[in-house]
Amino acid sequence: MDSSVVTTIAAVTGSMVGASASIATTWISMRSQAIRANAEWRLRERQRLYKEFITEASRLAVEARGHSLEGLDRLAALYGVLNRIRLISGDDVLSKAEDFCRRIVELYWQPNMTLEEFRVAYEADRLDSLKEFSTACRKELLAISAIT
Secondary structure, eight states, rough: HHHHHHHHHHEEEHHHHHHHHHHHHHHHHHHHEEEEEHHHHHHHHHHHHHHHHHHHHHHHHHHHHHHOOOOGGGGHHHHHHHHHHHHOOHHHHHHHHHHHHHHHHHHHHHHHHHHHHHHHHTTOSSSTTTHHHHHHHHHHHHHHHOOO
16 A cells, blocks of 8 residues: 555544544533533522422411411412422422421411410420421432532
8 A cells, every 4th residue: 555545544544533532522521511500400499499488388387376277378379389399309308398288287277376385385496397398408409419
């Protein structure tokens, strides 16, 4: 074979290998960035959703201790958030959220607390019913953030 042909084939092959390596490196880099961006989005979405649930559930839990349930529409926002939790959350978080929703309904059917009863329950740390839900959320969020 002519040496110029061998040189040309070697040059073309080298260029193809170099271009392939560059393309593969770019693809791998973009793929890992997409995975990281997706994990970050999932983390932010869950944080926002859990914050919304905690805010609404806390408001209703305090209200339920001092008022009777006058209409089911008061629970609508909470159940809306609960159903969004069903879409994206893990089983543990969902279970704790459902348990707390049941707890709120139970609180509405109990006799109203007086301010003194409320103070005593607060001092005995019996009012923070969201502790289990918050703990489950923290574990799930830490697991997702470990991916990023």
